[in-house]
Amino acid sequence: MPAERIYLDSAASTPVADEVIQEMLPYLKQQYGNPSSIHYFGRETARAMQLARMRVAGLIGARPSEITFTSGGTEADNLAVKGVAEYAKTLPKMHVITSYVEHDAIIEPVRDLERLGFRVTFLPVTAEGMVRPPDLKEALAADTALVSVMHANNEVGTVQPIKELAKIAHDAGALFHTDAVQAAGKMPVSVADLGVDLLSMSSHKINGPKGVGALYIRSGLDIMPLIYGGGQESALRSGTENVHGIVGFGKACELAGKRLPEYRLKVAELRDYLIDKVLKEIQHSRLNGSRLDRLPGNAHFTFFGVNGEDLIIKMDENGIAASTGSACSVKKQKPSHVLKAMGFSYEEITGSLRMSLSLQNTKEEVDRTVQVLSEVVAELRSLSPFKSKYV
Incomplete structure (x- = not known):
């Protein structure tokens, strides 16, 4: 544990x-x-x-x-x-x-x-x-x-x-x-x-x-x-x-009203740090959604050659909680209608991961998350039938 x-x-x-x-x-x-x-x-x-x-x-x-x-x-x-x-x-x-x-x-x-x-x-x-x-x-x-x-x-x-x-x-x-x-x-x-x-x-x-x-x-x-x-x-x-x-x-x-200025500043700054670090350190990854018109705490990625649910399970085994999207839809086991509407392919949809931050999160947590994420993505890609494409 x-x-x-x-x-x-x-x-x-x-x-x-x-x-x-x-x-x-x-x-x-x-x-x-x-x-x-x-x-x-x-x-x-x-x-x-x-x-x-x-x-x-x-x-x-x-x-x-x-x-x-x-x-x-x-x-x-x-x-x-x-x-x-x-x-x-x-x-x-x-x-x-x-x-x-x-x-x-x-x-x-x-x-x-x-x-x-x-x-x-x-x-x-x-x-x-x-x-x-x-x-x-x-x-x-x-x-x-x-x-x-x-x-x-x-x-x-x-x-x-x-x-x-x-x-x-x-x-x-x-x-x-x-x-x-x-x-x-x-x-x-x-x-x-x-x-x-x-x-x-x-x-x-x-x-x-x-x-x-x-x-x-x-x-x-x-x-x-x-x-x-x-x-x-x-x-x-x-x-x-x-x-x-x-x-x-x-x-x-x-x-929420009192902390809003602090929330917008600190959480958005941490979000951007997470986004930049993931895109820099994990190859074949992509940020989804608008980079500018975006919620302060939302970072949503596609990791090509990886199944998002496998990724969440492995991350959870390492003590990190994230999701593929709406918690209300997870148990329905259906591909994201949001990503489908955005024109994503099946591979892009199934390789998605959402990480949402708050004031309780720290830069040290982001560093550890990206380190674990990088290792897990590499492990899952090595087991993928398409590993030659992404490893």
Whole structure:
């Protein structure tokens, strides 16, 4: 067993910050009231939720009343897509646009809308994973209800031109949603500046607890709920709220906002050090995604002549955690639809590796990672039937 493990999978999940845990504890022990109750215990939990709502809203420049808490980014995405679609049917507007590189939390509900009679357009992307604004302009129609394009890609880290895309959508009379699960707390995100109508967030990507997220819904926007019942969350998400999770999420957003300048500077610097070192020391390797328009902590590579899953297993044996892409898709054992949309061959897709960094990582960890990675890649290539090509 390795003496000390290195965690390079922060795009999948992050450790819960100590300050977040301390903020949550009272709502697991002393303050256990139902926030819908009018007695002291209920009022205290309702007050804590309102503070959390303010903190979440503060991270993205929204009003507290524009935040609806959910069970995570996936539910927030589903509520945005299907909530808008249900309302749009009454107009009627039966066209939805998204991109080929979205998370499954967008692609699957959009596919379901297609089965229900909606017309769906998937936008292509460049070799760097970027949506081209002219493609969106061409795809829009009079009956387009919603455009959904993610702020930053969870696999390759490419940041999309959301402000420009949202304006194009609005000029055509369509609403615009962005999945900002990977972006919020890691780069500046302002709903006013971006001009979006809906925006999805997730707690466990920014050192908060799992099982909680939020959907920003612009004031005055009508969408339909997915869950009916007691009318919690302004009747958009019924069910007794996950109070301790919401409290933790709020604290995580407050911390993320305060550390954002440090995060952007230090993590991006470490990312660039990792990228340069890998490309210099490991032959037949390639960086994927945009070099400039990229999340601070994302480094995604293809190592030719190597299977990515074998690479992850060998890295894990050496105490280093990384991934091939979306943690939500790993168990499905399917080639990355993101890399396929970027025009990658099967060999390029299967030889991919994502390493995602955070403030907890160090230069020494990067040095050790690249040393181990170089040795593992060489070992796997020596066993490859195509070893003469890459060794």
